[in-house]
Amino acid sequence: MDVIQEEITATKTRALLLACVTLLFSFHLWRWLRHGSVDSMPGPFGWPIIGNAAQMGNTPHRYFARMAKKYGNVFQIKLGCRTVVVLNGDSIKQALIRQGPEFAGRPDFVSFQFVSNGDSLAFNTITDWWKVHRKVAHSTVRMFSTGNPQTKKTFEHHVLCEVKELLQLLLGKTKEHKYFQPMTYLVVSTANIMSAVCFGKRYSYEDEEFQQMVGRNDQFTKTVGAGSIVDVMPWLQLFPNPIKTIFDNFKALNFEFNLFIRDKVMEHRKTVQSSAIRDMTDAFIVALDQLRDKTGASLQKDYVTSTVGDIFGASQDTLSTALQWIILILVKYPDMQVRLQQEVDKVVDRNRLPSIEDQPHLPYVMAFIYEVMRFTSFVPLTIPHSTVTDTSIMGYTVPKNTVVFINQWSINHDPELWEHPETFDPERFLRDGVLNKDKASSVLIFSLGKRRCIGEELSKLQLFLFTSVITHQCNVSADPSNPPKLEYNYGLTLKPLPFSIEVLLRDDAYLLNNNQTLAADTEEVNDNLATNSQTKQ
Numbered sequence: 001m002d003v004i005q006e007e008i009t010a011t012k013t014r015a016l017l018l019a020c021v022t023l024l025f026s027f028h029l030w031r032w033l034r035h036g037s038v039d040s041m042p043g044p045f046g047w048p049i050i051g052n053a054a055q056m057g058n059t060p061h062r063y064f065a066r067m068a069k070k071y072g073n074v075f076q077i078k079l080g081c082r083t084v085v086v087l088n089g090d091s092i093k094q095a096l097i098r099q100g101p102e103f104a105g106r107p108d109f110v111s112f113q114f115v116s117n118g119d120s121l122a123f124n125t126i127t128d129w130w131k132v133h134r135k136v137a138h139s140t141v142r143m144f145s146t147g148n149p150q151t152k153k154t155f156e157h158h159v160l161c162e163v164k165e166l167l168q169l170l171l172g173k174t175k176e177h178k179y180f181q182p183m184t185y186l187v188v189s190t191a192n193i194m195s196a197v198c199f200g201k202r203y204s205y206e207d208e209e210f211q212q213m214v215g216r217n218d219q220f221t222k223t224v225g226a227g228s229i230v231d232v233m234p235w236l237q238l239f240p241n242p243i244k245t246i247f248d249n250f251k252a253l254n255f256e257f258n259l260f261i262r263d264k265v266m267e268h269r270k271t272v273q274s275s276a277i278r279d280m281t282d283a284f285i286v287a288l289d290q291l292r293d294k295t296g297a298s299l300q301k302d303y304v305t306s307t308v309g310d311i312f313g314a315s316q317d318t319l320s321t322a323l324q325w326i327i328l329i330l331v332k333y334p335d336m337q338v339r340l341q342q343e344v345d346k347v348v349d350r351n352r353l354p355s356i357e358d359q360p361h362l363p364y365v366m367a368f369i370y371e372v373m374r375f376t377s378f379v380p381l382t383i384p385h386s387t388v389t390d391t392s393i394m395g396y397t398v399p400k401n402t403v404v405f406i407n408q409w410s411i412n413h414d415p416e417l418w419e420h421p422e423t424f425d426p427e428r429f430l431r432d433g434v435l436n437k438d439k440a441s442s443v444l445i446f447s448l449g450k451r452r453c454i455g456e457e458l459s460k461l462q463l464f465l466f467t468s469v470i471t472h473q474c475n476v477s478a479d480p481s482n483p484p485k486l487e488y489n490y491g492l493t494l495k496p497l498p499f500s501i502e503v504l505l506r507d508d509a510y511l512l513n514n515n516q517t518l519a520a521d522t523e524e525v526n527d528n529l530a531t532n533s534q535t536k537q
């Protein structure tokens, strides 16, 4: 009897002990999961160690939009060790415009420290120096693109020279192979436009070093995009694994890119004259050196290299991706290509190329470009933001230094804003045959507020010239054995999967061949810039 009693007591004690251990373990697990989380803000359940990383899949922006339907436009997720607040729909304007300064920071992500040697304007958080630095960068970009009619003409000249070169190359590739993949040529062409603006120099499509330098955008964009694994699980750098390999490549490509830009800046420094600014690098040397001396910023820092690197890097990745989507959609929807050609033909006769002055008369071209930006949302989330102070949004308290993801895609695909958002339809931007500017301004791809892209105007101008010239001069079609798909790889920019095209002339090549030599052109443009910058000073 005693033995039975003892056994019962022992079993009870064991059960009690097990219950205590389970309770303790659950409590610690709960505390770990809640660690750093935002009080009372809803969100999906996150697994230990990885959080919600696996749930995001290959299209985080779509996952976030689905979660917003379930939890509301503001919710939290856990990514590795970080709590992330995800903003969708109307909460985006609230955070970036009405509470702009509070949400304008950048997280201390490890990948950001390797961009432009850690001195990047785009990937650093907001400080007093950053504010003046951004102002100088913005006004310099305008001075070399859309600042006034003269700078617009100079910029147009760079774009047209390069588009002519590009189209001749694509026509040549069609002769050689019939169908070919255009991606690399679009990247080199975009980089060449910015190279002409930044360094007064373009590169040949055969230049392997240049191709190598600008051809690794996909590796860059994967690592700095919202949801990048290495930023939220930094311990993955400690032992060999595929994420570490990607990150090591990322570090190497940033290092090489910085060296390339630094060499260009050093060459410029030898001959720069503030009275005769030749290009954007000269302008940055003069403006940022003056600013550094005025503000007493560290003499050790080379902000010129990091700023030129930011402008060159940001523009060629985004704009070459935009061109890839434009070409892909032109071949996917041949009827729309015909409609574009009809509009361009009506406004621009056959003995000249389209120009900036034609833009107000080509509403369908502009509607097409806005629809490409809306439909593809090829920058689906902005660069990650962070809060710079304790704040709140839509009734939820958000502590200082919380990582914030801004889901631009959610606005561009909101069925309350856009009828049939999953259909590609430029007509939605036209009202009585005119571009509906209100609708156009509802597209969100350049972000808003304090961190809004500084290349927006330049980009729209470049995309307009590219689209109108290509449709004026060429017929582009897809390889019928490999019909174009609208699929992509996720990153800061969404890169379409490889596709093949054929490019044929609509009539003769007179306007494309009618290029004065590029060197002579550059001299004339540089004279223009010198005059322009003297007028400014």
Ligand code: HEM
Binding pocket: 121, 122, 123, 134, 141, 310, 311, 312, 314, 315, 316, 318, 319, 322, 379, 381, 382, 383, 384, 385, 445, 446, 447, 448, 450, 451, 452, 453, 454, 455, 456, 458, 459
């Ligand atoms: C279609 C082309 C482009 C798109 C869609 C685009 C989009 C964006 C987006 C979404 C951001 C992040 C904003 C945020 O974090 O809230 C950004 C930042 C930035 N972009 Fe662009 N961009 C484009 C072209 C350009 C060009 C051509 C330049 C240079 C001339 C440029 C320079 C920058 C810079 C310097 C930043 C950092 C701004 C900051 O952090 O304050 N971008 N861009």
